[in-house]
Amino acid sequence: MVNLPWQSTNKRSLKAVVFRYATSLLEMAVCCAKPSYLLEVAMEKFYWYDECVNCHQGRLIITEDITNKRLYLHCEECEYGWLDPSHAGDVGDGFLTLLEEFETQNPSMEVIRKYGWESFARHEFSE
Numbered sequence: 001m002v003n004l005p006w007q008s009t010n011k012r013s014l015k016a017v018v019f020r021y022a023t024s025l026l027e028m029a030v031c032c033a034k035p036s037y038l039l040e041v042a043m044e045k046f047y048w049y050d051e052c053v054n055c056h057q058g059r060l061i062i063t064e065d066i067t068n069k070r071l072y073l074h075c076e077e078c079e080y081g082w083l084d085p086s087h088a089g090d091v092g093d094g095f096l097t098l099l100e101e102f103e104t105q106n107p108s109m110e111v112i113r114k115y116g117w118e119s120f121a122r123h124e125f126s127e
């Protein structure tokens, strides 16, 4: 009976400590939710050549066709593709990439250089 007030005070302060600890943990979680360094790692760099002449909306992104081991320009909007950038101004020389079966990936600048396409990487963006 004599110890009860002390115990309850102690419990209260323990609760306060836990609460403060939980709050700081929460704050830490909130500010660590999107660390900038992680965001940069998750961001992918894309290189593109010019505006698409087919839809006039999309960018012609340099895309690697890993099935046929070549690069081509891929419109992000209308899914049209051009194998030869020098013909990318001609809609008739393009093809609908959806009709072809091949695996693609976004090439790094190193890969683009390997194919000698660096002059076609006129613009870039990260996403």
Ligand SMILES: [Zn+2]
Pocket (backbone or CB within 6 Å): 052, 053, 054, 055, 056, 057, 058, 075, 076, 077, 078, 079, 080
């Ligand atoms: Zn297009």
